[in-house]
Amino acid sequence: MPPTTSTELPKLLNHSFHPSHPLTLHTHTSYYCDSCHRFFSNVSSFRCVECNIDMDVECAMMPPITFTEVDQRNIIQHFSHQHSMPLVMIDSEDEINCFACQSTLRSGERVNGCTKCKYFLHELCAELPKEIQFPFHWYHGLLYLKVQHFEFKCVLCKESYKTIFTFKCNQCSFQLCMKCSSTRIRGTIKYEYHEHLLSFVWENNKPIDRCSNYDSYCKRPFVSYGKEISYTSSYAFYCLECDFKVHMICGPLPSMVKHECHIHPLILVDSLIEDTSGEYNCDVCETERDPRIRVYFCEKCKYIAHVQCVASEIINTLTGDLRGVELETLGEDIWKSLHESDIGIKAILEELGRSPLTLKDIINELTVREKKNLRIFYKWDDASSDDRRQSEDYSHDTAQSKLGDEDINWILGLSRFTNKDFDELFEEFKRFYLSATLELPSSDLELKIVTVQDYKIPLTLAKVLRALLDKYGDVSSRSKGTIPSKSIVYFILCRVLKRMCSTTVADITKSLLQEWYYHLRFVKFKLFEIGFALANLERLARAFLGLQAKRLENEIPIIINGNISNLHQEIAKLQREITKEKSKLEQCEKYRGSSAKSKFMEDCLNEASTLKWKDACGDMFTGYDPGITRHPWWNVFKLQEYHYV
Numbered sequence: 001m002p003p004t005t006s007t008e009l010p011k012l013l014n015h016s017f018h019p020s021h022p023l024t025l026h027t028h029t030s031y032y033c034d035s036c037h038r039f040f041s042n043v044s045s046f047r048c049v050e051c052n053i054d055m056d057v058e059c060a061m062m063p064p065i066t067f068t069e070v071d072q073r074n075i076i077q078h079f080s081h082q083h084s085m086p087l088v089m090i091d092s093e094d095e096i097n098c099f100a101c102q103s104t105l106r107s108g109e110r111v112n113g114c115t116k117c118k119y120f121l122h123e124l125c126a127e128l129p130k131e132i133q134f135p136f137h138w139y140h141g142l143l144y145l146k147v148q149h150f151e152f153k154c155v156l157c158k159e160s161y162k163t164i165f166t167f168k169c170n171q172c173s174f175q176l177c178m179k180c181s182s183t184r185i186r187g188t189i190k191y192e193y194h195e196h197l198l199s200f201v202w203e204n205n206k207p208i209d210r211c212s213n214y215d216s217y218c219k220r221p222f223v224s225y226g227k228e229i230s231y232t233s234s235y236a237f238y239c240l241e242c243d244f245k246v247h248m249i250c251g252p253l254p255s256m257v258k259h260e261c262h263i264h265p266l267i268l269v270d271s272l273i274e275d276t277s278g279e280y281n282c283d284v285c286e287t288e289r290d291p292r293i294r295v296y297f298c299e300k301c302k303y304i305a306h307v308q309c310v311a312s313e314i315i316n317t318l319t320g321d322l323r324g325v326e327l328e329t330l331g332e333d334i335w336k337s338l339h340e341s342d343i344g345i346k347a348i349l350e351e352l353g354r355s356p357l358t359l360k361d362i363i364n365e366l367t368v369r370e371k372k373n374l375r376i377f378y379k380w381d382d383a384s385s386d387d388r389r390q391s392e393d394y395s396h397d398t399a400q401s402k403l404g405d406e407d408i409n410w411i412l413g414l415s416r417f418t419n420k421d422f423d424e425l426f427e428e429f430k431r432f433y434l435s436a437t438l439e440l441p442s443s444d445l446e447l448k449i450v451t452v453q454d455y456k457i458p459l460t461l462a463k464v465l466r467a468l469l470d471k472y473g474d475v476s477s478r479s480k481g482t483i484p485s486k487s488i489v490y491f492i493l494c495r496v497l498k499r500m501c502s503t504t505v506a507d508i509t510k511s512l513l514q515e516w517y518y519h520l521r522f523v524k525f526k527l528f529e530i531g532f533a534l535a536n537l538e539r540l541a542r543a544f545l546g547l548q549a550k551r552l553e554n555e556i557p558i559i560i561n562g563n564i565s566n567l568h569q570e571i572a573k574l575q576r577e578i579t580k581e582k583s584k585l586e587q588c589e590k591y592r593g594s595s596a597k598s599k600f601m602e603d604c605l606n607e608a609s610t611l612k613w614k615d616a617c618g619d620m621f622t623g624y625d626p627g628i629t630r631h632p633w634w635n636v637f638k639l640q641e642y643h644y645v
Helices: 057-061 067-073 227-231 308-318 339-349 359-364 368-377 405-412 419-435 459-472 483-501 510-525 531-554 556-569 575-593 599-611 633-638
Strands: 012-015 018-032 039-048 053-056 085-089 110-114 119-121 143-148 164-168 184-190 197-202 236-238 245-247 266-269 295-298 303-305 390-392 436-439 449-452 455-458
Touching (some): 359 483, 419 510, 419 531, 455 483, 483 531, 510 531
Antiparallel strands (some): 018 039, 184 197, 295 303
């Protein structure tokens, strides 16, 4: 019988489980046994101080397994467990997990196990290599298979794990969970909106939900749940040095691919609307596509392909030799013609590695008076907004929602809309501007800052500011604010312009127009000369009203008919509601059959037809159409401004 008390135990023990060094007896310690992986408190252990290995007394004194037993009884001696581990059959209905990967073992499954300690391993997990060479961790060499007792976070999937196998670097904190250690990952790219290299990952253990890109599809409510996003969610670009990640479809893609589906090269475009039919399809899979999402296109043949339909060629390109391959970032189509901007951007991108500043740091550089004035209009983190204003969280959904009674009544009046009513719409926006305070999202406050012509601007908006300065000059020349103050105002302006350039007119809502008005009114209040942006907002408002009027012809009759069908089922209780709904239906039918619309609404309908599938940026960066008659609603800005102390 083996000794059990500390006086009977040897002070030093040479053990086959840890042959590198002798184990020393320690008393009254707390530890995880590296053999059975159970936790012990205030008891004796045999320890290797140099390797930080502990064995409890029972495990240490158990006779070692012999090779004869291995040969004759199909028993393995696994590095993670000192006890014999024969091949056994799981016959318990209790939940039993594989220690290596923590997945549940099924009844009837053959595994290697120690029944005494209830320690089991899948056969494949038991055969895992003790070391691997993982891509993009070359500088420290191999990763080693270890048992992790304490909680850690996988550098790839960012999930936290405890008491599990892991592949770990002996020289740094780089550590992978079992699932991610087999993830297919290859190739690195330099992404212009991040300071570290990104690695391309496919067949990912955990597809990402929201990516870190500032202007990605997954952050646009009207396209975030589209099939284009879900079909490509297991492909992504990851930064292995921080938590930055980008969906493949939201990230940098090859500007051109050759695919077996078409004889000619296909060119990447951010959006494609070939006509105004409202029906858009992929020529590869012959299913519907969202015209707002990037596709590959052959202009000669008018051939269009979903990104997911040519994913095999994209992956081959991204995981191959990228020398000579041009990668295009989402949302950059509008800046392609601005060659001078590209030259400036190359220089400011180098600043990222030298400047740790964020937008919040720029806000903190404001004078006390400037910061107090900004808090009247915006709130952020610890900022307390002016008591005279109502705080507003403007993370609203920009997608078109179902129409309610209030919406229907409002839209029914659009056919009789006049210039006076149009002015009243902007008066409503003005009242909101004078009473509300909007929030600066915390994600914006953490944006990395670069310098563009002395102004501090988030990197994600640098090209917008560069293009703005190239086309219109310094629109802040009349402002007397400091550089940090002007930089914050330029951030607000560029944020609106970028949002306009990534929003189709069909997706604009009344609340989004109101938000844009608020920001532009603030910029105007700061004496920035932005007549071009105000004129574009007026045109968008006309198109919005025209599109809402069209909903009378399409959506409202269907909704009302549906309500009437339901009302017939409860006619005894809802007679008055039926009468009301029939009245609305009659008004809609009358509207559809009538051509009597005001001149103003005819203009709005024409504007809607012209702009529906164009981005909201309009002609601000692509030229000015002198034939368009502007309604001078922005003259309200020339009225008395409210100056706050």
